Amino acid sequence: MTENPGTDGAVLLELRELSVRYRAARDELPAVRGVNLRLGAGETLGLAGESGCGKSTLAMSVLRLLPRSARVDGQVLLDGEDVAAMRWGRLRAVRWASASVVFQGAMHALNPVRKVYDQIAEPILLHDSDQRPDEPPAVRHRVHELLDQVELPAGKAEAFPHELSGGQKQRVMIAMALACDPRLVIADEPTTALDVIVQAQVLELMSRLVAEHHIGLIMISHDLSVLASTCQHIAVMYDGEIVERAPSEQLMRAPQHAHSKALAAAFPTIGDPASRFAPATSNPLPEQPSERPVGEPVLRTEELRVSFRARGGRTVRAVDGVDLEVGENEIVALVGQSGSGKTTLARTLLGLQRAESGRVLFRGTPLPTSTSGLRDYRRQVQLVLQDPTSALNPRHSVYEAVAEGPRIHGLTTDEIGRVTRALEAAELRPAERFMSALPHELSGGQKQRVVIAGALALEPAVLVADEPVASLDASVRGEILALLLRLRIELGLSALVITHDLGLAWNIADRVAVMYRGELVEVGTVEDVLLDPRHEYTRSLLAAVPGGTHRAEPANGLRH
Amino acid sequence: MTPTTDETRGVRAITWARRKQATAGVWREFARDRGGLIGLGGLVLIVLLALLAPVLTDETALEVTNTTAQPRQPPSAQAWLGTDRDGISVLLLVWWGARVSLLIGFSAALLSVFIGTAVGILAAHFGGWLSTTLMRFTDFFLVLPTLVLAIALSAVLPRGIGTIVLAIGVASWPTTARLARAQTLTIEARPYIERAKALGAGHRHVIGKHVLPAVLPLVFAHTTLVVANSIIAESTLSFLGVGDPSRPSWGGILQAAFNSGAVSQGAWWYLLPPGIGIVIVVLCFTLCGRALETVLNPRLRGQR
Known part of the structure; x- marks a missing residue:
């Protein structure tokens, strides 16, 4: 074969x-x-x-x-x-x-100061000797034909790359690749x-x-x-x-x-019971109690609204009336497309972004506004960022990165013990081996573990993780997800995991909240939302999951 | 209390070992740049000579009343670089002048860099109206002709080294402020600042732990260039007659030479030594500064 x-x-x-x-x-x-x-x-x-x-x-x-x-x-x-x-x-x-190439990252592979037309025409003018620049009609015709093939309107030829969305840029890249009829x-x-x-x-x-x-x-x-x-x-x-x-x-x-x-x-395949609460990991997960007490909501938002002033005085509402709950001992996945307001919601939950109206409640008390109140609040609610490489100061050793939180909060007694415990909880063992390492000496997964350890060093009640595995390799992905799940099972740590990846929700989350244009369109248990979606948008998200039909179909009929 | 101190010692040992290693790395990079090494060697020599002037020479020989030599003598075995209009050895004048020029150069640069860094970092970190105010203020000083400002300041304030330092320092900080602001803005856009804030960090922590350590190396490289500029500024001010007349500086010697007609009389030995002194010191500082910039900004390395 x-x-x-x-x-x-x-x-x-x-x-x-x-x-x-x-x-x-x-x-x-x-x-x-x-x-x-x-x-x-x-x-x-x-x-x-x-x-x-x-x-x-x-x-x-x-x-x-x-x-x-x-x-x-x-x-x-x-x-x-x-x-x-x-x-x-x-x-x-x-x-x-x-032979031609569609490069990685369309936003960087296009020249920002030239029009789409010129960029698509460039290889044609370079290669076809019978289409000299003094014969523009033929070239123009060809460019329009190419744009038509990639399903872009001919008017986009006059656009600059920054005027296009990510998908449109990728289409332009494909049109460029096809320009000279490569084989x-x-x-x-x-x-x-x-x-x-x-x-x-x-x-x-x-x-x-x-x-x-x-x-x-x-x-x-x-x-x-x-x-x-x-x-x-x-x-x-x-x-x-x-x-x-x-x-x-x-x-x-x-x-x-x-x-x-x-x-x-x-x-994972969504709907496959084998991967439910079982991310791919080499380290078996502890048995979880079948009956879990339904906890009080730890973190709750009420009618939360956040808007930004866009250029030209327009206000853009990124979060529009969101009611969300994260319970004790629970992982909630917040899913949605890019630009749906997920990250803004996370930043507002941490008090990094001011809400326009509505409230964020932690164990029933509103998010404090004073500096010292916010500092105390952040001991309880911690953030894990998407790209661990940029989330760690390249000059700080692992020890300093993990000890940073405790030092800010004046938890100076037994600092080494605290850092060691946090590193081992994040499965960096033995902790001593990693303490003096600098971020660039670690792999992507190890860096993300350091970021998680930095959050754990404060012994928080809730972890807000913004796309925690989006920039990691496939094999590491499962390990980090297993870590989050294990932290929930062993330490009772609640988490709000923000992601565009529905498989992640299936792997570890208890409940899913689907966000669309700043609003929560559907909230419910993972099984309910992913296997029996009510809202049109949830359905289109599920339909877009690639390769769904190539896998073992679940019995409960998830069709694309 | 003992376990805590033991523990902090352990942590400090890790930190220090890493810092030592980092310093060694910077030195290795710096040592690869031959120009930088020459500049550094020259500077060390000149600073040592200037510091040791009271030990190696006799200050009383600078007094007009103590001179025995003829005025305006060309170089000879007694006075290697000839004598000035009062019969004082030019070599001795230039030697002692180096002390004043270097002192003013360093102090003015320190003052200027301190103001500039503080303004730049504060403007970038806090943003909003504070940034607008500070940057307009910076722009104001940026367009003000440095020399005119310095002359005005030294004319108003009592004469002395302090005045010159203040005049140069106040007039030359805006470039440093712009540099510090730009670097602070790039650092603050990094996600690890967001992470620090989420950990509960306040302004002091963010500036002290993340921004300053990233801004200072750049500012340090810039400082070497500012020192060179300050030395030139000091010479200019002294040459224009607004310096401290009681102590010889390179600009002051040049002024004395010019006023006593050294040019028309062809007394080259009176004019050249302080001028060459300025050129050498400025060149050394520039060489060092460039080499440091290359170490800190790897992108410049290919262009060597």
Whole structure:
């Protein structure tokens, strides 16, 4: 099954024993080790793996887009021609005309000072010798045709990138990639920065275009379900090698290699009882008591409203009349698209943002307004941010980062003991090993644990976590979620977890609140909301979860 | 109480070991820049010589009444750099002048950097009307011609080193303020500030623990350049005759030389030494400052 020429038998891309090493200060770091790969014309292949596994390096080596410090061994044959042996002029001709790239992060890959039209026209003018710049009608026609293909109105040609939404920018990137009718498109994490609904639209668009134009596609992602919904085959990369390659459906259903299993398990199927209260972790969770006392609400909002003054004097209401409760010993997931006001709500709960009207109550008492009152309040309610790398001061050691909270609150007795306990509660063991480390010496998951330990050092009652796993790798994701769940079971810590990921809610939450344009449209237990959604918006969120149909269907009929 | 002190000692040991390591890293980077090393070496030598002037030379030789040599003599075995209009050795004058020039340069730079950093950080941290007021204030001083302000101040206030320091310091802080403000704004946009606030941190904690440690290295690199500018400003003011007449400074020597007709008489030995002194000290400071900037801002490294 590994060697599968395309429908018309032609081999579009072939990698033979490809190895890439990066020259570092002293030694050489291998990024790709001896990869063999064949892609037929019109075939689609998903490349899955965690950050640092070499998947982007592999993809960029096809067009020799690697930095100078890279040393490439082996062969890359594009349409039977060795890319490494190409002269500079030939390589330029091949780039974009034969194979093109949809880069990661559309907001950074577009030039902010040029119009969309000029950016799409650029490769056409560079490559098609019969369409010189003095023949603009043909070029203009082609650009409009491309915009039409990616379902953007022709008027957007005159727009600048900042006038477009994230999804529209990604569509422009795709139009650019298609500009010269390439036979191979490499898409590097094309949907990573997009939220679920837009992601679903972009994936659908890519699948359609690839099928219509008979283009070969290599799509890179860390999310197997994204790949499964667009690609025929999936190759799983681990530590520079392809460890498994199989048809998507087969890989999703019965992954063979341990690493593929971990990747497949990281994103749970909503409705699958096996993953309910069981995030993928190597560390078994403690048994939880079947009957839990229904606790008093610890944190409660009443008719909370928050608005911002936008440019031009307009007021934008980010949170509009929200009533939300987080009970004792309970995890509540707050889900919604980006821009729905989730983060603003979290900041208001912590007193970092002033509410326009309404109240935040902690154990029945309103959020204090005085400086010292707020400080005492923040001992009880703690925040965990999305990106642990930027949430830690790069100059502070782990010890200082964790001890920061206790020092602010004057809890100076037994500081080492407090920090040790917090680190061990966050599963950084032995704590002594991590204390003197600086953030850049830790992995992403370890950094997030340090952030959580910093919150735990204050022994809070509620944790507000804003997208705690969004910037982490799939395998780490399960571990961090398990940690949150374990903290709830062992310490009785309540949590409000903000996320766009419905699978996360299924993994750990007791209740779900769905937020749409600043309002809570649906609140209820996880089973009620996710398996039997009432509101139209909840349904569209669920429908956008990628790869839902590729997994074992739950008995209770969750159809997309 | 014993366990607490033991514990704090343990924590401090960790912190100190890391700081030592960081300092060693900065030094290694700095030492790679040959220009920076030359500048630092030159500065250390000049500062040492200036500090040791009372030990190595006799201050009384600066008194006109104690001179025995002829005035305006070219360099010779007795006076290596010749003599001035009163017969005092130019070498001795320049040597002692270095003390005044360096003292004023350092003090004025310190004053200017202190005002600038405080204004910049406060404006950026608190924002709102305080920021608007402080930055308008900064803009006002920024467009004011430095020299005119300094001359006006030293003309109004009693003559002396203190006045010169104040005049230069007050006139030159706005650039530092802008720099500190910009850096504070970038630091405050980082999520770890949000995390600190969520932990309950007040203004003092955020500024003291997060903003200052990130702003100071940059300000420190900038200070070396400010010192160079202050030395030039001091020489200019002294040359224009608003300096402290009782003690020789490089600008003061130049003024004396100019007034006594050293130019028309071709007494190059009277004019050149203080001028070269200014150039060397300023060059050393600039070299050091550039090297430090490169260490602190890795993006500049490729352009070496």
